[in-house]
Amino acid sequence: MTALPGETPGTAGTDTPEGDAPPAATDAEAPARGESTDAEATEAGAPADETGEVAEASADEATESAEAPEDAGEADDTAGASADGEGDAAAPALSEAQAELAAQRELRERIAQRKAAKDGPVAAGTKLSGTAADLLAAVRAVESGEKAGTEFFDSHLGTPTPRRAAPAPAAPPRRPDPATAPVERPAASPEAVDAVRAVLTEGGAPEALARPATGALGEQAAELLRADPWQLLAVPGVRPEQADGFARALLGAGCGPDDERRTAALVGWVLERAALQGHTALDAEAVRAALAERSVRDPDEAVRHAVEEGVALVFQEGAEAGFEGEEGVEAEAPAEGDAPEGEETEAPEPVQVLLGLDRYALAEESLADGLARLLNACEKGADWAEAAAAAPSPSAAELIRTAATAGLVVHSGGEAARAEPAALIAAARGLGLRALGAAHSEDGRRRLAGAIGAPEAAVTLAGLLSGTEGPGRDEDGALALDLLVVLDAPQLDVEGAAVLVEALADGARLVLSGDPGVLGSAGAGRVFADVLAARACPQVVSRTPDPGPIGELVSGIGIGELNQVEAPGKEVVIVPVRDAGEAVHRTVQLVADSVPRAFSIPAADTQVITVGHGGAAGTRVLNEALKQRLNPGPGRFGGFDPGDRVVHVPAPGRAVPGVVRSADAEGLHLDCGGTPVVVPQERVEAVVRHGWALSAHQAAGMRWPAAVVVLPGDAAAGLSRPWVYTAFGRGERHLSVVHGVDQALPHAVAQVPAQERTTRLRPLLEALPTPDAAS
Known part of the structure; x- marks a missing residue:
């Protein structure tokens, strides 16, 4: 590697950061949307003064939008998360993104209805009962060491109900439910914004937060904020110390650090910040530690209350759950004398207790079920031998043969390997199938279209989900496709992936293709890595090296x-x-x-x-x-x-x-x-x-x-x-x-891998019945 012709060294100087803070993130928690790290002197959207009150937001803060860092040092490298304390206080989604957001709302409503029908709702402000209360008691017992995880969960909850099986290939087509059709959320009314503005002014918060607060909390935002000022934490860019100042101004000295309204909002805030680093759930101990850092005197009680209020869901995972980079919560060993003398007792299985937001938990469960449906509902008898024989490379031929016999396939490789899914799409179209490729960016779409030789065969993923690109929907509401190849699959977050899989009809084939070495998705989850790790479907690894x-x-x-x-x-x-x-x-x-x-x-x-x-x-x-x-x-x-x-x-x-x-x-x-x-x-x-x-x-x-x-x-x-x-x-x-x-560069390459994300998709996939999955 040499210097370019005509290049000469510059003048000497000192490497001193100017103006903005360095891009390294030192906070153990993930930055909130448009926020900086705790090391910053000012915060996104609402800088705090010495009293913790919310100050006016900088005009430049609105230039950032949220993007999840891949590792601790990547907290600044986001499409919108600020590296220098600047954030995003802009609230409403753009009209061009409303279709995609509406599709996500449709999915969440549909999942919520399924969950409500199966388990019954847990209303905010009420105490838990039945199975939910048993689960909470089990969590408390496991974490306190009173019971081994397996003993308590087996005795109190019984054998877990088997997950629903994936539909058979002959299942009738799914028809959309008119009650869950996507509906665009109307813009906040001027009256609601004015009411919120008045409350913010009374509490010393900047008026610029009125519109984003109304967008986050709805038409009743003013009443909610007056009754519970910590609801301000739902606004992107607002931090606990700023919400605390706002609450003191409205409620007076009567509110304290252990106010249940405050602790519940903090639990949600911690989990939202974790989601921005890619986690779909957090170890319960990490949540309690974060609460303790925010002056909560009884983190255990705070977590219990947040679960009761429905702010967070609780999950128990055993040692075989497969959470990379996460340590399990060890259940306490049986007390001395519990086992007969001379007999060895088996050590209890390590138990990990996780807390998560319902939106990500439901998305992961829906995605796992949807992937299993694609695996088991695909017609396996297609004969693509002739198409595979005409493939331009051995790896492309292998991908074509694999896709012919599986409803879900994972394909991995570098930049040169992108020609292989292009060959698969061209082969499928040659067989008369409705085949399409979706890329992460417009640049990727153009390159894919060129490789296929058919511009109409390539779209962007965002355009496909929003309906502005691609074949549209069939009479049953599913994408009119027989085969969909998703390039840049590591960029898929769990909510986007759930929306995508939900939109595929029974019998359709899905190929997830990407480079495992690149940065992960901006949103929560690690879909591509989890599907790879779960080995729930056939995998094709390209043997085509990147040239030059x-x-x-x-x-x-x-x-x-x-x-x-x-x-x-x-x-x-x-x-x-x-x-x-x-x-x-x-x-x-x-x-x-x-x-x-x-x-x-x-x-x-x-x-x-x-x-x-x-x-x-x-x-x-x-x-x-x-x-x-x-x-x-x-x-x-x-x-x-x-x-x-x-x-x-x-x-x-x-x-x-x-x-x-x-x-x-x-x-x-x-x-x-x-x-x-x-x-x-x-x-x-x-x-x-x-x-x-x-x-x-x-x-x-x-x-x-x-x-x-x-x-x-x-x-x-x-x-x-x-x-x-x-x-x-x-x-x-x-x-x-x-x-x-x-030397920081070779050190990073050799010793700083990607930060692991805590997710539940891999164990969910491993638990689902996928008899045809590759070993």
């Missing part, structure tokens, strides 16, 4: 080795820097001069990737410097000018690159991959930002002819193997690494 020096470098990173590769055509270049200022200078020089001169790749086709949005060389600073060099202007359209490269974030976790075309009374006009997008003026600040520089999470699922990865000194703590693997793999022809982290 970049492919060799990235392949080594995937196994924990940072190798020096031969790059005779300067495909990989290392540019050493000594401080953040030099890193910014060299990055601009590479994009504007060196890469275009050496490789004939224009600046518009070179993407800068850095660890976080904040810091002295984060996306904000780099975008400002790149705009000044590549498209200077006064920013007359809300900070943007025609020709600016931007990223549009229509929903949390979705980053869509685009270019500013114009602006008028209607809003800011963007060209997003050939699709015109108009962002209303009042939403521009919240969902559009400059896009010459992106985070690795934003860049996942996309590739450019050239990539410049910026690693300033303050980025060292934010590096991990998945981050490096993802960032270094975004360049097709050329990769420049602006390197200022010394």
